[in-house]
Amino acid sequence: MSHSQKDLGPESHTLLALVGGSPQIISESIYALYEQKNVHISEIKIITTAKYKAQVLETYSEVQDNGLTILENLAKDYNLPVLKVHSADILVPTDSSGTAISDVKTESEMNAVAQCLLDNVKHLTNDPQRSLHASLAGGRKTMTFYLSYAMSIFARPQDTLSHVFVSQHYENNDFFYPTPYSKKIISSKQIIDAQKGKVTLANIPYVQLRPSLPKRFLSSPITMKDTELVFDILNRPLSLKIDITRCELKCSGVTIQLTKANMAFYLIMLDDLLNGHEGFDCPTTADESLAVLYIEKRLKIEGIEHKLVNLTDAIEVVENKYLIFKDNEISGLKQGLKKSFFNDRKNKISDSLRAKLPENIAEHYDIDIISKVKKAGSTKPYNYFGLNIDKAVVRL
Known part of the structure; x- marks a missing residue:
């Protein structure tokens, strides 16, 4: 059974991931949160650009040799909730004209990312039954800054901010998580074993300002200027x-x-x-x-x-x-x-x-x-x- 927002349980855990050209950070984060914190992710939300949305969706929709997707295999290998990445779960910031951004280089694109992250972190943290696990392992540095900023504004004690690192030679398109069995993958034209890969979750400390916020910040739309x-x-x-x-x-x-x-x-x-x-x-x-x-x-x-x-x-x-x-x-x-x-x-x-x-x-x-x-x-x-x-x- 796949999990969607409507059937999240009383102790649900949502992964909010920034993703650029390496969609592997999604499965790596899910694995690392389970392995190091015993957190079972029950929902995925992804922030990326129009340039990478199709790649992320294709990566996690494609079936492997055994007929299962990457996330279905991860769930089977470690007895985790079965997750699916739907198009609606991949959020692309839009600029003032309503155009989905393809990169984060101009002031307009940066403003779009900032507002998107503020809105989504606020929405996800307003649910008392949900713990939010934000990963800033992917995306441009500007995106990681704004995610950290949004978490400082809205995150609660049960919410976390983290980064994932993988061991040398495993930063490639064929490695998605360490398998509990030997599995040969190709990296830089050489064959390596996915079982021997290491994924490390690094917790990122941040100041939590939510208890000090004006009440309207939690109930009404806000902008970056409001936070300033x-x-x-x-x-x-x-x-x-x-x-x-x-x-x-x-x-x-x-x-x-x-x-x-x-x-x-x-x-x-x-x-x-x-x-x-x-x-x-x-x-x-x-x-x-x-x-x-x-x-x-x-x-x-x-x-x-x-x-x-x-x-x-x-x-x-x-x-x-x-x-x-x-x-x-x-x-x-x-x-x-x-x-x-x-x-x-x-x-x-x-x-x-x-x-x-x-x-x-x-x-x-x-x-x-x-x-x-x-x-x-x-x-x-x-x-x-x-x-x-x-x-x-x-x-x-």
Whole structure:
């Protein structure tokens, strides 16, 4: 039975191979991953150019003397999953005009390779049931660089990057893997034994940035320019600029759009940062004073400065004087600001930050625990929330 993507198991292993003029690296990689890591490859994806696609397909479709293909023989010899190389599994990058590239020499061709590898590594690593094994043994050096780059961006701890080497005299068109029995092949006009060939898998270490990526990188299309921006953000000094009327935060130069409700809540935390930094505990019962603060900030977003005396005064003002609130927003505040409202605002602000910022940058601008306070009659300390960023970097 051949394996295809639709029947990949819960512990599936996909080989993503760069291939140039030596398609042997596919079978060599499958063999080496099994021999050295006991990894059973269950799917193959190949990145090559239009120049070599037909050669790869022909090499792995052609039957040998015993009526089996190279991969069928490999599976039989080592009790591995039976694999087939289909035309759809051989991916050729296309340039901006949609033309399949035949080489990787021009800027347009390099951009096409970079985008193709970003897209495919992202897609393959978004499946939690799949481990990706990327091989950079084939293809041009530019392709190997971009594969390493894409793996650094998207790969997870279970994914690997490797290179395969074969012993001297076995780098030829007739050697595909060491057979477990004697098999004569021709190399440089001399006869050698495939059984005596050696294939070595070299693991390539790389930095994994996936945990730090903005969330949109994993859910939306991205370009090389997007990835360059992330590296730029990581090296920028922290800065927080607030545009109240637009409901925008500019964090390390990146604009974060908030709803009016979330902006009002963030302004409460910002005022606390700039004036005492005591923080707020998440209310266990509806909190009237927090509701008043929230309504004052919502009015400020609308350009209205109004000092409110208490919650009764606040509700009367917004219901009878400033008709700018939605009914459900006011009705939820009439008894005070509730735990669900507090957590909902906090979580949605966090999501907005992490959608556009790397994790280790977003956490500087997020609402988080700033202290733990033990209250009378309680055995557990209460978490007090606020902003942890240095107020010196804040600009209104």
